[in-house]
Amino acid sequence: MQTARRHNALIRWIDSxxxxxxxMEHELHEYPTPKxxxxxxxxxxxxxxxxxxxxxxGILLSMHYVAHVDxxxxxxxxxxxxxxxxxxxxxxxxxxxxxxxIVVYIHLFRGLYYGSYKxxxxxxxxxxxxxxxxxxxxxxxxxxxxxxxxxxxxxxVITNLFSAIPLIGNDIVTWLWGGFAVDQPTLNRFYSLHxxxxxxxxxxxxxxxxxxxxxxxxxxLGIDRKGPQDSIPFHPYYTVKDLFGLGVFLIVxxxxxxxxxxxxxEPDNYIPANPLQTPPxxxxxxxFLPFYAILRSTPDILFIPAKLAGVILMxxxxxxxxxxPWLDTSKVRSATxxxxxxxxxxxxxxxxxxxxxxGSQPPEGSALLIGRVATAYYFIHFLIIxxxxxxxxxxxxxxxxxxxxxxxxxxxxxxxxxRMEKP
Amino acid sequence: MRRLxxxxxxxxxxxGSAAAVRAEESVDLLKxxxxxxxxxxTFDRGAAxxxxxxxxxxxxxxxxxxxxxxxxxxxLGFSADEVKAxxxxxxxxxxxxxxxxxxxxxxxxxDSFAKPFANEKAARAGNNGAYPPDLSLITKARKGGxxxxxxxxxxxxxxxxxxTVADGMNYNKYFAGHQIAMPQPLQPNQxxxxxxxxxxxxxxxxxxxxxxxxxxxxxLEARKRIGxxxxxxxxxxxxxxxxxxxxxxxxxH
Numbered sequence: 171m172q173t174a175r176r177h178n179a180l181i182r183w184i185d186s187x188x189x190x191x192x193x194m195e196h197e198l199h200e201y202p203t204p205k206x207x208x209x210x211x212x213x214x215x216x217x218x219x220x221x222x223x224x225x226x227x228g229i230l231l232s233m234h235y236v237a238h239v240d241x242x243x244x245x246x247x248x249x250x251x252x253x254x255x256x257x258x259x260x261x262x263x264x265x266x267x268x269x270x271x272i273v274v275y276i277h278l279f280r281g282l283y284y285g286s287y288k289x290x291x292x293x294x295x296x297x298x299x300x301x302x303x304x305x306x307x308x309x310x311x312x313x314x315x316x317x318x319x320x321x322x323x324x325x326x327v328i329t330n331l332f333s334a335i336p337l338i339g340n341d342i343v344t345w346l347w348g349g350f351a352v353d354q355p356t357l358n359r360f361y362s363l364h365x366x367x368x369x370x371x372x373x374x375x376x377x378x379x380x381x382x383x384x385x386x387x388x389x390x391l392g393i394d395r396k397g398p399q400d401s402i403p404f405h406p407y408y409t410v411k412d413l414f415g416l417g418v419f420l421i422v423x424x425x426x427x428x429x430x431x432x433x434x435x436e437p438d439n440y441i442p443a444n445p446l447q448t449p450p451x452x453x454x455x456x457x458f459l460p461f462y463a464i465l466r467s468t469p470d471i472l473f474i475p476a477k478l479a480g481v482i483l484m485x486x487x488x489x490x491x492x493x494x495p496w497l498d499t500s501k502v503r504s505a506t507x508x509x510x511x512x513x514x515x516x517x518x519x520x521x522x523x524x525x526x527x528x529g530s531q532p533p534e535g536s537a538l539l540i541g542r543v544a545t546a547y548y549f550i551h552f553l554i555i556x557x558x559x560x561x562x563x564x565x566x567x568x569x570x571x572x573x574x575x576x577x578x579x580x581x582x583x584x585x586x587x588x589r590m591e592k593p
Numbered sequence: 594m595r596r597l598x599x600x601x602x603x604x605x606x607x608x609g610s611a612a613a614v615r616a617e618e619s620v621d622l623l624k625x626x627x628x629x630x631x632x633x634x635t636f637d638r639g640a641a642x643x644x645x646x647x648x649x650x651x652x653x654x655x656x657x658x659x660x661x662x663x664x665x666x667x668x669l670g671f672s673a674d675e676v677k678a679x680x681x682x683x684x685x686x687x688x689x690x691x692x693x694x695x696x697x698x699x700x701x702x703x704d705s706f707a708k709p710f711a712n713e714k715a716a717r718a719g720n721n722g723a724y725p726p727d728l729s730l731i732t733k734a735r736k737g738g739x740x741x742x743x744x745x746x747x748x749x750x751x752x753x754x755x756x757t758v759a760d761g762m763n764y765n766k767y768f769a770g771h772q773i774a775m776p777q778p779l780q781p782n783q784x785x786x787x788x789x790x791x792x793x794x795x796x797x798x799x800x801x802x803x804x805x806x807x808x809x810x811x812x813l814e815a816r817k818r819i820g821x822x823x824x825x826x827x828x829x830x831x832x833x834x835x836x837x838x839x840x841x842x843x844x845x846h
Contacts, residue, residue, distance in 0.1 A: 205845060247660050247730070250812065257812040258819070406841050414838045417831030421824060428820020429632065432733065440734035440809075441726075 202401035204389035212415035213277040237361035242317035271457035285503030292495040294381035308367040311360040318439030392504025400572035459529030467541030499560030644804025660729035664702040683707040723774030746798035749777040
């Protein structure tokens with residue numbers, strides 16, 4: 171209320187009835203933010219912006235797209251050829267999905283490195299994992315809509331995963347398809363849900379923001395703010411920093427859209443769907459490859475057949491993130507002060523990169539072997555290394571406050587990330 | 594830790610050798626310097642027009658291009674009257690008329706390219722069981738793109754000793770499995786180019802692939818031009834944002 175007093179009578183009148191201006195000033199202008207956030211903290215706002223870009227381009231595309239097995243492929247080409255600016259909309263949307271996942275994966279790994287999931291931000295983190303799951307479902311259904319060969323066969327392979335569920339699996343698959351094969355009812359419902367899910371994501375993003383603003387951002391040192399000297403208002407400091415980051419991001423995004431729009435795509439998806447002809451290699455989009463690798467490299471485990479075990483581990487590999495706040499026993503958040511965790515974090519990054527590569531290869535020979543080792547290590551990291559390390563590792567001494575980190579013993583190790591801010 | 598790193602190095606070495614083995618199985622494509630490559634690429638109009646002539650006189654006997662309309666040809670430098678004349682050479686079915694009957698009429702620029710076969714069954718019946726794919730998106734729908742299509746057109750020849758080619762199939766160096774149902778489509782001097790260009794096989798292949806690349810990505814020129822403008826703008830704008838950021842943060846550092 172106090173801040174709104176600076177404004178004119180009309181805004182004061184509105185604000186006393188619907189405190190929108192006060193709310194914005196409180197959450198954006200006054201919102202205290204750690205002064206030491208580095209550029210890895212840009213990716214949260216970038217993800218939010220990408221969500222808006224995807225919704226806007228998606229709504230415009232939906233005005234021209236036709237969700238029918240005989241017309242879908244040609245309606246996408248109609249957008250590419252005959253709709254004014256249609257090719258730009260479609261390439262922005264198609265590559266936007268890839269950029270969205272790049273941003274979100276960096277955001278997620280930043281959380282893993284700096285321990286952003288720890289007390290008191292567990293629910294903030296869990297909501298983030300929910301957003302990731304919703305994004306994956308949305309992206310998968312969106313990829314089906316152009317009704318090319320990869321759309322059709324990707325949809326067939328992924329929906330068939332549910333047949334691994336004992337007893338009721340096949341009934342579930344028929345229910346998902348709305349028939350006995352991926353066909354018109356499947357395409358129609360995927361289109362409907364592809365339109366719905368982004369708005370569910372918006373809802374969970376709002377909860378994510380409420381949870382964020384309750385305790386504020388974590389920071390590269392991973393220590394709590396001790397007082398006003400450790401904080402700066404979000405606006406103008408982080409609005410301008412986020413805008414600069416957005417500019418850099420848009421240059422990369424534009425380079426992809428305008429000069430390599432099919433870089434992440436599969437040529438097979440420019441062939442109309444043909445239920446009678448299976449492509450030699452069915453590969454999902456790059457952002458699913460690590461999980462696809464886990465699915466395909468899982469062998470029979472005890473009495474569980476390989477297919478079911480693979481499905482369990484694939485979903486488990488994401489769901490395990492939800493319990494990470496309780497698996498990690500270390501009280502120290504930032505890897506800056508955890509010399510062993512810091513190295514194992516990068517080893518985990520390498521492990522996920524190896525899974526990404528394995529997912530793109532036929533599951534045989536060395537690719538299968540590496541896939542199995544990397545899958546095992548993925549779970550060993552979360553279930554054994556992270557819980558044990560919290561107990562065994564001796565963290566470096568923490569700085570007493572954000573304002574004076576370099577004066578402390580841990581300063582040398584933490585210096586690089588903490589000082590990244592200074593140009 | 595050190596042991597883990599050693600394992601990783603061993604793994605990456607074994608990946609590398611596996612990739613090398615796989616690479617030996619595929620043949621390197623013939624690479625062409627295409628006019629539409631690069632940041633400033635545009636379609637060579639002369640090559641694309643000659644390529645359209647190759648498509649019209651040779652490919653279109655079996656291959657449809659159902660996503661293209663005759664009106665699109667103006668983008669290759671044909672005048673509106675020329676496009677009208679090109680379209681008028683084809684018959685399309687229209688109707689029903691006031692008597693409720695379908696009738697044939699000459700195609701107009703607003704019609705899509707005439708198809709060589711009424712449907713897939715007819716196409717297979719006329720081609721020894723094989724289905725000639727629609728060429729509208731062919732350079733986008735194959736790994737290797739324009740170079741792949743160019744290589745296929747130049748890749749015919751006698752099978753090496755020891756390789757038997759099935760009945761009705763043809764040997765092609767660049768086709769997966771080396772056996773392709775399509776007989777060699779282009780021969781030297783198969784077309785007489787209107788502009789007097791010598792019609793060697795590589796020339797015909799180069800020109801028709803330029804045409805097919807335009808057909809697959811008619812937006813390419815606009816895309817690259819707008820992209821350049823957008824990226825130049827973004828670089829300047831981001832530079833300014835960086836200056837503002839430095840100024841705003843000056844007091845904090």
